[in-house]
Amino acid sequence: INCSFQNSVEFSQQVFVHTSGSPSFSSDELEIVEGSILGKHYKVEAFLGEGGFGIVAKCRDTTTNRAVAIKVNKSDPDILQQAHVEIFILEQLRRLDPDAANIVQWNGFFHDGERVCLKFELLDQCLWDYIRDRNKQGLPISEVRPILGQLTNALSHLSSVGIVHADLKPANIMVVNRHESPIKVKLIDFGLACPASAVMPGEFVGTVGYCAPEVMLGLPYNEASDMWSLGLVAVELATGVPLYPSENDYDYLKFIIETQGQPPDHVLDSGVYTEDYFIGD
Known part of the structure; x- marks a missing residue:
């Protein structure tokens, strides 16, 4: 740099x-x-x-x-x-x-x-705290819909300038003002973001429980990886709890495989870390 x-x-x-x-x-x-x-x-x-x-x-x-x-x-x-x-x-x-x-x-x-x-700019409260304040019961659809719409809009704008956020999760989404209606949110923390053209497969970025499988397996990734994270955020908004509550990447991948099946062999063969996860399983 x-x-x-x-x-x-x-x-x-x-x-x-x-x-x-x-x-x-x-x-x-x-x-x-x-x-x-x-x-x-x-x-x-x-x-x-x-x-x-x-x-x-x-x-x-x-x-x-x-x-x-x-x-x-x-x-x-x-x-x-x-x-x-x-x-x-x-x-x-x-x-x-x-x-x-x-x-x-x-x-x-x-x-x-x-x-x-x-x-x-100073914002109000992260989405993780906002969900926790609702006793982790999930948000009503009247709030989930605009939040997801705004986050999709944010990712669309990032894609327009070729940026991958790489760490989308409730803690990196801020409610502008929790007392305003309709709710407005903003995406924060670009400490792990990178240009899509500069992605280097094999460098683990993001947070366990939210990052896309291709990132964890050392495969090439792009802006689409943020959409995976957005899907997990959507589930958490609706239910109040994470879809894949994992403390390490191995357990996280096991959750994904148990619910969505193992990636095809040709995908695994091209990954950097796949032997660590699949040999002996």
Whole structure:
């Protein structure tokens, strides 16, 4: 990744690397607490999420008094490289109207010491929490239908600029305002997204329980893999629980095979990881 932060981010396919999973860590690792100032004028008010990359914080822009969401990436070299890739993706998405495309609005980035901080509009609640607040009983069809329509619209817009999200799941879908009707959602977190033309089979991306089988088997994949994830999200919206509740990729694939059958031999023969899953079964 060659980056020019003053102008734009250039993309090099040869070094396009994704890391999977989001191990939890304490915000203390970043030495950020409520009241900390990021950059020159973003005051931390609350923590919204965390992962292997760093944290997402609700901040107050002290120059405008507006609340924003800021993704703070750790200064680890691999994570910084991934942040540069995400900036490249977000630059491509600037061609889209974030409201019309149902994707989060990105407002640029800044540095806080060696850390790269990405600025986003502040949204209300992730879809996973929204479902949980309904006691995991599932949503009424009057809500499921518009949510799926908006997510299909988001994926259509991503496809129009050749982007694969690669990590579609309820935690990466935000309700704009839970008190508004009809419900409106936006797709967030492009940390694992990539250009469809730069997909590298064999690199495991996404989240167990939502990623497409071809990704897990090391097969070529494209924007269609996001539609698989959307199907699983649809089931979870309607029932309140995941269709394939798995803690590891092996069990996840077993669920898929038990319900939909084993992939054809010619498909398995072309995969990178298929021996790991099928030899001896």
